Amino acid sequence: MAATSLDGKKGKISTFIDSIDTFLFDCDGVIWSGSHVIDHVREVLKTLRQKGKRLLFVTNNSTKSRQAYAKKFASLGIDASAEEIFGSSYAAAYYVANFLKFPKDKKVYVVGMAGVQEELASEGVASVGGESDIENLGSMDEMGTIQPDPSIGAVLLGFDLNINYKKLAKAFTYLHSNPDCHFLATNSDSTFPAGKSIYPGTGALLAALTTPLGRQPTVLGKPHQTMLDVIVAKYHLDKEKTCMIGDRLDTDIEFGINGGLKTLLVMTGVTTPEGLAASKVQPDYCISSLGHLEA
Structure with a gap:
């Protein structure tokens, strides 16, 4: 109709x-x-x-937290509180804390930007990775430094302007070595618009993990x-x-x-x-x- x-x-x-x-x-x-x-x-x-x-x-868009988005709204002269903003990064954090009942002794490994880790912290969920893993591996010899980590209870992938092989290798290792490790994504958009063009989106980044894992994530976005x-x-x-x-x-x-x-x-x-x-x-x-x- x-x-x-x-x-x-x-x-x-x-x-x-x-x-x-x-x-x-x-x-x-x-x-x-x-x-x-x-x-x-x-x-x-x-x-x-x-x-x-x-x-x-x-x-x-998972790159910004609710607080960061509220500042953008304010800069544009639009009345909106952080409580009225629901980004995919917050959806993921809320899901981890309230739906998964994530154990306090576990951490989330993040492939993504500041917004994801800020929202996880707002829900009391510990995380690692993200912007702390911007520096890539220096050589093939460093591959052996990436090992399974039983403290990682979930891998969460969002859009990441600083994506690199080190992040993907860590995410793959944690998921491949532990079938009980939750695999989550903020969204699966194949592209995103910027300026007057479009570019690869989070879904394109996800393919680097779903292809070798043969496993699909729980996706939190529209x-x-x-x-x-x-x-x-x-x-x-x-x-x-x-x-x-x-x-x-x-x-x-x-x-x-x-x-x-x-x-x-x-x-x-x-x-x-x-x-x-x-x-x-x-x-x-x-x-x-x-x-x-x-x-």
Whole structure:
């Protein structure tokens, strides 16, 4: 069934907003594009707050913690608290602490950036690796220094600008030597947009482990339902009165559909009108911009 367009339809917009208690927003392509806030988005968010709606900002970007994201929102003049931000790094940390009931004597080995380790620490989970393993191996002779470590209870991979062979070799060794070691990933996006181009995403990095291990991780980001399970558990959401708003069909909209949420696609990001028309994944609603969601 094709999406219902809300463009220019004040009555339908008002009815739609009244039917929703909680809005989940993707960020890049929905709230902002690069360092530019999309026109009239600030006003729409303010109006939704005035109507008593709960706003949560849900992103697959694992490089920043909630606190770091809150600073970005503030720098863009958008009202958002750290408690309203739900990145894949926090989803992973919450999952480790509250779903896995991670033992206090175990550590998580991180392939990723500062946001992942900051969020693990916020949930009281010990971690190693990450930015401390930026220096790569100096030679093949150093390979023997990488050995199984029974204190590692999980390997968590997120996007990593400083990915290197040392990190991958450690992650592989901990997982290969211990079948009980949890294998987790913040997301599995094959690409990510930056500037006016796209580049390999976390899913591409994951392939370096899944291929030799023959094992798939538990993925915490959209569209995987583990992330929604974490959000629902933390915020006690009523799915029937929750809407996912995003710009990507294969992550945001599929995430909402699979989770039994209402879905709204905006056309200010990845998806084109042609792409929407050709896709089997169809949102409940579409609108040219979040900035047009004014009842």
